[in-house]
Amino acid sequence: MAHLEPLDRESLPQFADRFERYDRIRGFLPNSILTMSRRPAIAEAFMQLNQAILYEGTVPEALKMMVAYMSSSAAGCRYCQAHMANLSSVYGVSDEKLQAMWYFEESDLFPESEKAALRLALNAGGVPNTADESHFDELKKHFSEAEIVEIVASIALFGYLNRWNDTMATAMEDVPQKLAERAIGPAGWQVGKHAASARQPKENEDNG
Template identity: 60%
Template sequence: MAHLRPLENHEVDQELREMFTHYENTRGFCPNSVKTMARRPNISKTFGKLNQVILYEGTVPEELKMLVALASSLASGCHYCQSHMTNLSSIYKASDEKIAAIWEFETSDLFSAAERAAIKVGLKAGTLPNDVTSEDFDELKQHFDEGQIVEIVATIALFGYLNRWNDTMATQLEAVPAQVTERAVGHTSWEVGKHD
């Protein structure tokens, strides 16, 4: 059970209502994490802007950013973020088969060499202590320029924040990402855990 109730549209200012509506229009729901952060409007608004710049701008494909965030969230153990990134990976054209194969990314034919390099950094950076090596960066540099590497690491860092936020708050998982996760990885040992 969530430790704090997400705020409703009538409890926030116009700018946050517009932000909530944007999420509803693009994802089919507004994340409860954002609605909980809204108790301090500037945190929610600033997070929304940072999220936009990191995940949806730049030259690294959105699908890959979502898969990197999924790998990092799997490593950190946040089931809320795992479900959200399963949903966003699906929205950005990753197949259910590819999403389900994320743990086998190093050997699966579903992943390119560039994807493998980025997902490996996401997975290793999501663990504590961080396990990323200079060899991992050498591999990244074979496929991505320095600006793209910044995008990949920014994606991981964004989810460092979100993984801590949602696991600490026990944020309640919404129906849409729960349904997509059940469809894509329901046959695995994934469960909603504290986010029910």
């Protein structure tokens, strides 16, 4: 059950343009943002960072979404796994590839460049962090230093989100839950504490 209910988006008119972008790309507005918006400066800073990391630069968006999915899987955040499986799908990653993600080393679905990025995400996303020089040696075969910064930034961004959503038990939205059940459910994903029942608002609860 979510520890804090998301705010009503209509109470946050200053973010209307940003919220419309979420609707346009993802098909829904994340409850994580609506919860975070109790401190608008934090939500604003996060959304700016999210934009700069995931949607700007020269690393393909699909790869950054897969990197975020892998690091979230290593961290164990089911909310972020579902969200990044959904965004990976939006950017053209097949269900077959998503289901094979945990076994990317043995899969022919992933080129060596993607394997290098996913290997770093797997090792950097867990606790303790086991990323080392060998991971960067492999990355440098495929990516510029600026692109490596994008990849590491994608992992680090989800270090924040994994902690946020796993701690808050953020309620899962319908769109990512349905995608996750279809695409990564066969690989073992379950909604867990982010279940739909947690999305139901309590009567007379003060959401402000």
